[in-house]
Amino acid sequence: MTSLIFHTLKGKRGAPSMKKFILCFLLIIIPTTTLHAEESTWIIEVDQNPHDIKDYIEDYHPLLKVEHVYDTLMDALAVTGDTRHIKALHEEQFVKSIQPVQMYTVPSNHAEPQIHPERARYHPTGLPYTGKGVKVGVIDTGIDYTHPDLEKSFHGGFDVVDFDEDPMETKAGEGMPTLHGTHVSGIIAGNGLMQGVAPDAEIYAYRALGPGGSGTTAQVIAALEQAIKDGMDIINMSLGSNTNSPDDPMTRAVNRAVELGTTVIVANGNSGPEEWTVGSPATSEKAISVGAAITKQEVAQIKTADSPTIPVRQLPLSESWDLKKGYPIAAPQSLKELEPTIHDRIVLIKKGNTPYYELIQQLEEKGATAALIYNGPQDDPNQWEWVQAPFPASYLTEEEANALIQGELWLQTNYKTIKNALAPFSSRGPVASSWNIKPDILAPGVDIVSTIPNGYAALQGTSMASPYVAGVAALLKEAYPHDTPSQIKSRLLSSTKLFETGDQEAPPSEQGTGFIDTKQAINSTYSIENNRLNFGKIDATHKYVNQTITIKNHDREPLNVRFNIPKRQSGIVWDLPMSTTIEPKTSRSFEVGASITPDRLTKGNKEGFIEVELNQKINHLPFLFINKTSDYPRITGFELDMEPFQNEQLTVRFFVNENVEQLKVILIEPKYLRTTEWFTETDVKNGVFEKTFEVQNLPKGEFKAIFQIEQNGETITEEKNIYLPEF
Structure with a gap:
């Protein structure tokens, strides 16, 4: 998980003591609308000018409070009020949808161990670029802008929590103190005893997470909107959820931010090592999603005389x-x-x-x-x-x-040093429903030293890998100021180093295009657009799939292009372009295709890499398709909410990742193993599923919900733990 060792800046009381703590720094999402809450916050999407709607609500619904107005990423408002007063608003004709916000939280700690910040020199030596003049927005817990390593870098921002222009981290006396945003900011642009990747970049902090590192979807989207309006070149979001969906509001907001011209970098998540664990907004097609790699780490392993070796996965705050x-x-x-x-x-x-x-x-x-x-x-x-x-x-x-x-029953602990490995906690792809490859790229995410309020800490998580890539993106923006977010992404993903685990390449769903190579990204004479070959899901008996990539020659010399035919595999016949040459300062598109016979392949994820030689340097194009079916989650983002306008009703809400012929939900009471069929639905379409129940007709207590999904003649089973309380 997230290891950390603190160093407090020396003050009048002298040097601090040494300790070690563990902390998990992927921001977890939980619903804010509890079943007993009298007031809650909802995102109201409207089909008219949201500022006019705000005035209308304040005039005609005075018991409701408009928290935020969104007019850039979406036409919507965040409204807080008693559920009794949401009823009238729900019936207004201008309302398109009402969705409950979710809560982002991060654990916090307040200790004073010691570490040497001089270890942290992330800016590559020999590069003429330092991020000068590039604006980087950090949407997080705020920033300790008085830190001597961040005073030069900090240029402003906004506090969405307190709604002022002071995005300072939560301090003692204001609630549970935070440190996450300061650590993230130091990785990007620390400029003192430690040096971030882009030390001269301008940091703008957007505090969306308050005391204890908690905040709502409403606050995060409001921070994202403000950052876009302030003209950020790069935005870092070291936060995420467990919803593997490409179509939730946060993901759509991130996609829109990129369309408006800002490069958005997102942590891929800390729910590995299983497949399909990537969560929104890292599921965004347009964002750059970052997984975490180990460059060097001493790890503990445990075993008994009869058991296999098991890695120690330290739990937070232990x-x-x-x-x-x-x-x-x-x-x-x-x-x-x-x-x-x-x-x-x-x-x-x-x-x-x-x-x-x-x-x-x-x-x-x-x-x-x-x-x-x-x-x-x-x-x-x-x-x-x-x-x-x-x-x-x-x-x-x-x-x-x-x-x-x-x-x-006798346990031994052994220790070994790991170099150049995928972090076990790093979330894996692909993205359910869209079947896209995620993460896009890997970066250092283990034992990362950076700034915290009054000192320094070594942490780990994809939260630390994401700002590393944000820093590199700032260097690229300085080097190529007219590049669009898509072009910056192409430069990053076209210059990576393929990551190997043991004697085998890590699959694309673990590493994307590979490990970041800063100097290659800046100095490369070519780039490949659309270089991840997402071929989707194959259901037919035979199918031809293809995707167009574009290779840009940035050099003054011709670029020789040659596609290498992969090793033969039963069921896949590749259709690759012929060798050719791209003239200087031009680009050329190529169609990469394959004929797939599903019955000659085993079911599940099929992924690997296509080699393309550019001036005799091998580049790897990751490809992925789903053959017929896989163990991907059909149901994600499961929630239980009171209807906003009737206290006697309960709404079940979740995301269905593809069309389902029949969905049956069975409740099992763990204590007595009694089973109850809850509901059955047929012809369930891809997208958000909602069903409302009368509270008086529901069973009460803790249950294991068994989802039986009928699809293409097969029955797939998924489980969720739920609690149905007394009302």
Whole structure:
């Protein structure tokens, strides 16, 4: 997850002490509209001038408060009020849609360990470009603009949380302090003891996340609009969700921002290592989505005498896993079965429905040396409510936990140094529904030293990889000031280094086009537009797929082009262009195609790389298609909301990633294993699905919802954990 070591700037009290902490810095999305909330905020999309609608609401709906007006990325308003008063607004003819906002949160910490910021020199030596004159907007928790490494870089911004022009990080006394935006800003343009990628770039901070690192969709989109109006060249968004969809409001807003001329860089997410874990807005086709790579890191691994080696996935806010000897394992079925004291033992336990804070509290009371926590495959640990853990805690998969339980219950920890590897937490693609390759690119995202309020910290996450790419984009914007966002993206993605894991290339759904190469991106004499070959989903018995790429020769010399025929594979016959030459300062388009016979291929994701030699230098074009079906999520973004105009009704809302012939939802009560058929729908179309229920007719309690999806003669099953409370 996100490792961090702090260094506090030396003051009158002298040097601080050394400690280690763990922190996860992918911003998690949770619904703000709870089932018991009296007031909530909604995004109201309208078909008229939103400023006129604001005046109308203030005149005729005085009990509703207009929080934000959007007139650039969409025609909409963010409106807060009691659900009883939303009813009348819902009935107005100018309303196109009403959608509840979601909450973005990031855990925070306040300690004073020490680190050496001189390690952080991210600007490439020998380059004449430093980002001078380039405006970079950072949509985050704000910025400590008094930090000596950021004073030169900071040029302004806006605070959407407090609605003023002071985007300072949340300080103690104002709520839970934050540091995330300051760390991100330092990676981009730190200019002092540490040096960011583009040290002379102009940082504009847009504080969309308040105390404790929390804020709403309404605030984030408002910050994005303000950044566009302020003329940002580059925008960094180190935030995301677990909704793998190309069509939610945030993704559409990001796409529109790029269309208006701003390059937007987005963190790909920290929900790896499984496929299909990329989340919005990294699912945006037009944004540059960034995965995280390890350049060098010492990692801990655990095993018993009989088990395979398992990586330590440190949980946020727990002590560093630094165990130098072996320990016995205690593996109770539940907390109730734990002995009164468990000193000098590592507890292996299933989280189940126990809140994380309660689990940590009880393990601390009983004296656990460390904890290994696992849960079912549908549970995402990134969404647990973190609290400080005074002992090391790591997350396991259920499969890994079972392997440990079956072996000798004595755990050893080994350490090894990893170089040039994909970070295990980095979210993978593809994007459901659009089947696009994500991430677009990889960048350093592990053990990244940067600024925090009053000091420095080493963190990890795609939140750290994204600003690295934003810094490189600033260098490119200075070097090529007239380039469009699409051209900057092409330069970045055409100059990467292919990433290998062991003896094999990491697939495109893990690395996109590869690892960023700053100097090559700036100095390259060519670029390839539309260089990710997204061939979509193949359902027919035979299909010809193709995509057009454009190669630009920026040089004064001719560019020789040759496509290399891939290794033969049953079921795929490639149709590649002939060798040719592109004249100086011109471009040429090429059609890359393939004849696919699905029945001669196994089902699932088919991906790899096509080699194209440009002046004898090999470039790799990633390709991907889905053969008939795969284990992609059919249902994402599951929410339960009260109807805004009737307290007696509950709305189920989720995104369906493709057309479904029949959808049946069955509720299973875990305690008694009783099953209830909830509802069945036929001919469900791709997009947002909503269904409203009378509250009095719903069962109550915690359930496992089983989605049975009938599609092309097959039945696919997906699970979600839900809670239906008393009203």
